[in-house]
Amino acid sequence: MDKGYFNLVDFRANGVPYQLFVRNADTLLHILREELGLMSVKPGCENGDCGSCTVLMDNVPVNACHMLAVEADSHHITTIEGLEDTKLQEAFIANHALQCGYCTPGFILNAHALLSHHPDADEQKINEWLESNICRCTGYQEIKEAIQTVQKELEGNG
CATH class of the missing domain: 3.10.20.30 (Beta-grasp domain)
Incomplete structure (x- = not known):
């Protein structure tokens, strides 16, 4: 070689x-x-x-x-293999924030970083971070709700 x-x-x-x-x-x-x-x-x-x-x-x-x-x-x-069984993954499932699942790992990783860097992100900040990922199957509302669910859990534990 x-x-x-x-x-x-x-x-x-x-x-x-x-x-x-x-x-x-x-x-x-x-x-x-x-x-x-x-x-x-x-x-x-x-x-x-x-x-x-x-x-x-x-x-x-x-x-x-x-x-x-x-x-x-x-x-x-x-x-995504490095984020096994996180609250965020559970929230995506509970909020029906996926359909075919092709884009889901990218969304979850992006949302994980968002919550790490901006745990108190408002809706505008969430929307800005979600702009870098495209889902062709489902609306983004369920994805936002999954993120907000985890935010509420983090606030309750903080």
Whole structure:
């Protein structure tokens, strides 16, 4: 293998350390799905518009289709597999905030970051954060209600 076209990338995905040789042009989307088998990271538009490939990099939402795998070096990547059994996932189910489920991991990761950075986000802030994800099956009202449900639970525990 000619190492000139490859870079060694050292990062964590869902808490697990990885060292991989990646091509210079490999996207994070490709590496997460094809090399690590994290199939919740979905290809959609593959130009950064739909949010189906949303992952968290150091708890900040990014489009994995727009990010080169080499940019993940020394970072922590979280996919939906890294957020098992959270209140947010339960709220999405309870509020019927999903239908086909294709976009759901991206929405949940984005909402998780929103609540981490802005636990008291008002409706306008929630709407702004949801603009980066597209759902073609359901309305956004149920998704907003799921987020607001978790906000209320957090307020009650705070």
